Amino acid sequence: MARTSKWLLCLTLTTVLSGCIFGSKKETTTHENHAAMKSKVTEIKDTASAEVAKTAANANCDAELTAGDKMQYNTKSLSLKQGCGKITLKNIGKAPKVAMGHNVLVVKEADYAATMTAAMSARKTDFIPASEKVLAYSKLLGPGEEDTLDLSKLPAGTYTYFCSFPGHASLMKGVLTIK
Ligand code: CO
Numbered sequence: 001m002a003r004t005s006k007w008l009l010c011l012t013l014t015t016v017l018s019g020c021i022f023g024s025k026k027e028t029t030t031h032e033n034h035a036a037m038k039s040k041v042t043e044i045k046d047t048a049s050a051e052v053a054k055t056a057a058n059a060n061c062d063a064e065l066t067a068g069d070k071m072q073y074n075t076k077s078l079s080l081k082q083g084c085g086k087i088t089l090k091n092i093g094k095a096p097k098v099a100m101g102h103n104v105l106v107v108k109e110a111d112y113a114a115t116m117t118a119a120m121s122a123r124k125t126d127f128i129p130a131s132e133k134v135l136a137y138s139k140l141l142g143p144g145e146e147d148t149l150d151l152s153k154l155p156a157g158t159y160t161y162f163c164s165f166p167g168h169a170s171l172m173k174g175v176l177t178i179k
Contacts, residue, residue, distance in 0.1 A: 062086050067102040067141075067163065067172065068093035076174040078161070085151035085178055087161070089138045097142030101165050103127065106136040106151065106176060112160045119164035127164040140165065154178050 061084035066074040068091070078087065089104045103126065107115045111133040118129035126140035135154060138147035156178050163172035 062088065065089045065104060065161075066092045069095045069100055071100065071168055071171050073104075073163070073172050073174060077177070078174060079177045079179070080151060082154070082156045082178050083152055085154065086148055087136075087138075087151060087176075088146055088148045089141060090146040091141040091143055094143050097140065097145075101126070101140045101142060102163050102168070102172070103138045103140045103147075103165065104149065104161050105134050105138075105164050106149065106154070106159050106161050107133050108135070109158060109160050112162065112173075116162070116164065116169055120166060122164075127166065129164075135159070137164075151176075151178065 060079075061081055063078045063080055063086070064074075065078070065087055067089065070093075080087075087104060087106075089102065091102050093100055093102075105115065105119070105128065115129060115131060115133050118131055118133075119127045122129040128134060128137050128140075136149040136151055138149055139145075141147060159176040159178065161174050161176050162169040165172075
């Protein structure tokens with residue numbers, strides 16, 4: 001074989017080999033990325049299921065809800081045991097009741113919008129509409145006041161709780177699970 005063609009063969013082989021090496025290296029990197037992504041997804045799933053487990057473990061008979069001058073409840077989800085559930089709402093704010101009163105109403109998720117509309121024109125009864133859709137409610141509370149709702153008669157399910165003081169429900173609203 002001539003010197004040149006030997007050199008060419010060698011060059012060709014080198015190119016093929018290095019192609020293989022780089023090719024497999026690239027593949028490995030992709031696999032590593034996939035593995036990293038998979039573990040990230042697993043991590044997120046684990047966190048979510050841990051959160052669910054925590055909520056389930058916290059399902060109890062007494063839940064405390066607080067509300068203050070920031071127009072928010074302390075939590076947007078509550079979990080109660082079926083047959084014994086109670087929610088105690090405490091107004092921990094300082095603003096007068098006429099400006100920043102808080103209450104809590106419990107309704108089926110599907111009844112939320114209709115109940116909100118009815119509450120707007122129920123000023124005389126502290127924004128509690130006379131409706132069977134209101135499954136439980138507290139008094140409208142001023143600073144330092146509290147009231148407890150008895151939810152022991154509610155069947156297991158998912159409900160909505162909210163403050164019916166005008167303008168509050170967009171921020172003061174949460175999901176109640178009874179199980
Ligand atoms: Co409120």
